Amino acid sequence: MSAFPALVRREWRAYWRTPLALVYVVIFLLLSNSFVFYLGDLFEAGQAGMQSYFRLLPWVCLLLVPALSMRAWSEEFRSGTIELLDALPVPPWQTVLAKFAAAWGVAVSALLLSFPLWLSLSWLGDPDHGVIALGYVGAAAMLAAMLAIGLCLSALSENQLVVYILSALLILLYLLAGYPLALNPVRELFPQSVVDLIASLSMLTHLQSVTRGVLDLRDLLYFAITAAFWLGANVLLLQARKGGLPLWKRAALLPLAAVASVVCYLALAFAVQTLLPPLRVDLTENRLFSLSEGSRRIIAATREPVTLTLYYSEKEARPYPQFRQYADRVSEKIGEYAAQSGGRIRFEAVDPEPYSAAEDRAIGKGILAIPLEDGSGPLYFGLTADSGGRNQSIGFIKPEAEQHLEYELSKLIQSVQRQERPKVVLVSDLPVSGEGNPLQGGSSPAWVVYRQLSERYQLSHLSPQGLRIPEDTDVLWIMHPRQWPAETLARIRDFVESGGHAVLLLDPDAESVPGFRLGSPVPADLYLGSDFGGLLRRWGIGFDPGQVVLDSKYAWLMQLDENQFPKRNPGLISLPAEAMNQRDPVTADLDRIVLSGAGALSVLDDSPLRIEPLLQSSDSSRLIAADAYRQAAADPERLLNRFVSAQEPFVLAARFSRDKPAAGGAGINLIVIADTDFLSDRLWVVENNLFGQPVFSAQASNGDFFFNAIDQLSGSDDLISIRSRGSVSRPFDKVDRIRRAAEQAYRESQTRLLAELDTVQAGINGLQVDGRIPENRLNDADYRALAADKVRLRQELRRIQRELNADVERLGQRVKAVNIFGMPLLLLAIAAVLAWRRRNQKDFSRIGHGAL
Structure with missing residues (x-):
């Protein structure tokens, strides 16, 4: 092996003495980063992850890897230097490995030089670094297999164009092996076992398995076996062409060797995928693909x-x-x-x-x-x-x-x-259970949260009228009490104060109240706010049913009209993980919770209970009268005009508890959520169709939050630690901050311009007679000045609206430009400096020899 390092250095220098390696690296960086930003929409997606990069990378490699490997042996045969290699006292396999090592070094160098993209994501947000690092490992393994294919085919012909086309076609087959359309012709001719074997050879399938954050030994062995097979085939081809003779003159035993090699390769690949037990390492930050402690318990x-x-x-x-x-x-x-x-x-x-x-x-x-x-x-x-x-x-x-x-x-x-499922009793007059609703007679379908909860628990929906709480109730679910009978409130009080577990949902603006339609006037006799009698005061819980929390920082973007720009509704609050209590298992590791028209909770000074906040608004929040909030339903963004923050967060959900008194009695364990609408389907699920069956996809963690609360109150702490291990959103925090600052500046400018426009319009109205400007005043200087001011102000309003996302767009353009052109330009500049120095050294040496 003493000659092997020298061979590697020879091949490595051969790549860098010519522009080939530099051109490959530059084009690789330009294409891969252009693909991820313009085909993968990395910046627009707003997620700090490189999944789209690794998803598109194989197609970039399909174009470039054959170009890197096509001249490896073709040039040796064309120039006759293959005879010099044959004369070296080294076996052919060392020569093959040397060429492979040098080519792989160039390809991996190009891959690693994409690190500015990783740094950009870290600057914009909080990526999962373990997943990204493993993605690079998987991409390097894929490059090894692709280069082995290209090197092998390079030994077939002196024509580099032919080698490039053959290599690209074979790599394309490896990429498409897992696609149904590509497998359909094979399925018609061969048994399913052959189809499955071909599908298992798909490079895309194995790369996707690695880039999701799980290092599976079988995936790495697949790439290693594939690379070893084609490198071995390369050695056979070289032996067949030894001495530079045409292939056909030494092909007597080649078919037999090729068939035997292919059979061994396929058998080994099949054995690795089917017989080898799964040996995995989960490198995701939250160990999403490993059994949790809750499951083990x-x-x-x-x-x-x-x-x-x-x-x-x-x-x-x-x-x-x-x-x-x-x-x-x-x-x-x-x-x-x-x-x-x-x-x-x-x-x-x-x-x-x-x-x-x-x-x-x-x-x-x-x-x-x-x-x-x-x-x-x-x-x-x-x-x-x-x-x-x-x-x-x-x-x-x-x-x-x-x-x-x-x-x-x-x-x-x-x-x-369990011998019996835990029993949950819902007390409400909202149409949560659809057909099971005691007051609505099945006028609407059951909410998704009710259907999913009923799959695990004995769930029943009781009317607050004449309420009898079953003795075996594990959790009492109280939802939007309003004008309930005193007897009902007394039974709820007795249940909670005797140690019963309860979850209480209050709301100052319940949109699901029968008879209320969003955006329509509220009938005078319809009460949308919760009224829990004197129980809240008895327990020392503060809640004002006439006040809604507005949050300018966590306001959710919504589009009321497809012809208008999306607007933020400060009463529709999208809470990120930072607004949740990460120390409580009910809210730990959840992604995002959306509330609508929520109220504020507090603990009174003389309360016997402790409060543990679960959800909180930001410190850019304020309270507003519920009536005023409902009146702004058609244009909720106007609530942000002249927005004055209370400079403190409001508690939106909390756990209220009391230990068991020493003198006797029972403790209290009560979870209170100041919103009922967060469980309605529109705020957290989207219905899709899969083979004719409805499938509900969660778009927020509302359901997980409520299920966690029920699971914990029913004594299922282990399940809570598992439920929260779903996919985690990793938004671009810096982009979000810039966007919110721009929106705040936009609102301030809009308020100022609207006030000026109101003044101008008032001046114009003062010149009107019977609602019209008299013809003799149309050329009046005052009117012309007012009309010009009105046009100017309206143009200014349109301009600041167009420039609302200008800062974000400029940031996106800078990030794209730096990642697409930054490293290639730097490499070209370094290459130019080195070429200039080399030229000066040659000129100096020539001058020195002339002087002698």
């Missing part, structure tokens, strides 16, 4: 054996790679549970083929039959848990909800262990 607490049965239609899922790949990950995750359980959790996989007994069992256990778009048989993809004669199921496992997979599995195991 739930596993340890299993008293009776649990059998998890995955019903998965393997044949029907073949045309849908997203299901096949996700089914593998579900199986692996269940396998982790089984491995941790010491034999208490068993895993079975069943394919419910059409008209089989397995299909009948799946249907009987609540597994949903999903019709497919191509009209083929139904797809089953659900999970059941059986323990001690009890059965629970997940009717359909949604691939788009993978971040909640661990929670769903742990919840399934825990629920099947």
Whole structure:
């Protein structure tokens, strides 16, 4: 191996003596960063992550890697220097590895020189550095496999254009191997095992697995095996062409060697993907893909054996790679549970083929039959848990909800262990339960939060009229009390003060009150504010039903009219993680919670309770009368005009508690949320359609927040630690601050200009007669001056509106320019300086020799 370093240095210098390496690096940086900003919309997406970069990187490499590798052997054969290499006392495999190491060094150098993008994201927000670092590792491994392919094909021909085209086509096949459209022709000619083998060779699939933040040994072995195979093939080709002779003169044994090599490569790749157990390292900041401590405690607490049965239609899922790949990950995750359980959790996989007994069992256990778009048989993809004669199921496992997979599995195991589900009783006259609403008679569908909560708990909806709270109630859910009978309030008081757990939702502006329509006048006899009698005063809880919290910092952007710019509604508050109590498991690690027309909570001076805030507004907040807030519904942004902050945050949700008195009695554990609308569907879920089935995607953490509260009050602390481990939003904080500052400046200018415009309009109105300007006054100097001022002010209003996001746009342009052109220009400048110095040194040497 003593000659190997010298060979590597020779090849490395060969790349940098010519412009090839520099041109490759510069074009790579220009293309990759241009792609991520203009095709991946990195800046516009506003998320501090490089997923879009690594998603587009393979297509940049498809264009450039063949260009980097095409001359490796073609130039040696064309120039005849291959004979010099053959004369060296080194085996061919060392020469191949030297060329590969040098080319990979150039490619990885270009990749690492994209680090300014990483720095930019760190400056703009708070990226997950572990995920980004692992993405670079996966990209470097992919480059190794691509370069090995290019080097091997470079030994086929002296024509570099032919080599480039062949390399690009073969790499393209590797990239497309996992796409359904590319696999359909193969599926028609070969059995499914061959199709699965080809699909497992997709570079995109393995790169995406790495770039999500999980280092799987199987993915790295795939790239290593692929690179080793093509490097080995390269050695065989060189031996076939040894001495510079044409390939066909030494091809007698080549077909046999090629077939044997391909068979070994495919067999090894298949064995790695199917037989090797998953060995993973989760590098995400919150360990999103590892079993949490909560799951481990739930596993340890299993008293009776649990059998998890995955019903998965393997044949029907073949045309849908997203299901096949996700089914593998579900199986692996269940396998982790089984491995941790010491034999208490068993895993079975069943394919419910059409008209089989397995299909009948799946249907009987609540597994949903999903019709497919191509009209083929139904797809089953659900999970059941059986323990001690009890059965629970997940009717359909949604691939788009993978971040909640661990929670769903742990919840399934825990629920099947319980003899009875916890009992939650809802007391409200709001139409939360749809058909189950005792006052509305099923006039509206149940809210998503009610449907999801009823899947885990014994949930019932009782009318506040003649309320009887069942004795076995675990959690009492009190929602928007208003003008309730004294007997009802007394029973609620007795339940809470006897140690019962309760969650209380109050609201100064409940939009879901029957008879109220958003944006319409409020009937005089309709009360939108909560009224809890004297109970709040008795417990020392402060809440004013006539005051709504406005927050200029966390105001949510909303578009009332598609022809208008989005406007911020300070009463529609989008709370980020920093506004949540990260020390409380109910709100820890949640992403974003949206409230509408929320009130403020406090603890009175003589209160016997402790207050622990869960949600708070920013210090750029104020209170406003609920009536005034409702009157501004058509143009909520005007609430920000002349906005005067109270310079302190308001408590929007809190835990009120009291320990058990020493003299006897019970403690109090009460969670109070000063908004009811945050549970309405419009604020946190979006309905989509998947194979004809409605699928609700959470757009905010409203549901998680409320479920956490119910889980904790019912004694399920372990589930709380799992629920909060979903995807985390990583916004561009600097962009958000600039945008808010610009909006504040815009509002101040708008207020000033509107006041001037009102003055001008008043002057014009003073010149009118019967609502019109007399013709003899149209040329009056005063009127012309007022009219000109009106036009000027309106133009100024339009100008500042256009420039509202100018600072953000300028920042985006600077970030794009620095990342796209900064490093390439720096490299070109360094290359120019080095070339100038080299030239001066040659001139100096020539002058010196002439003087001698």
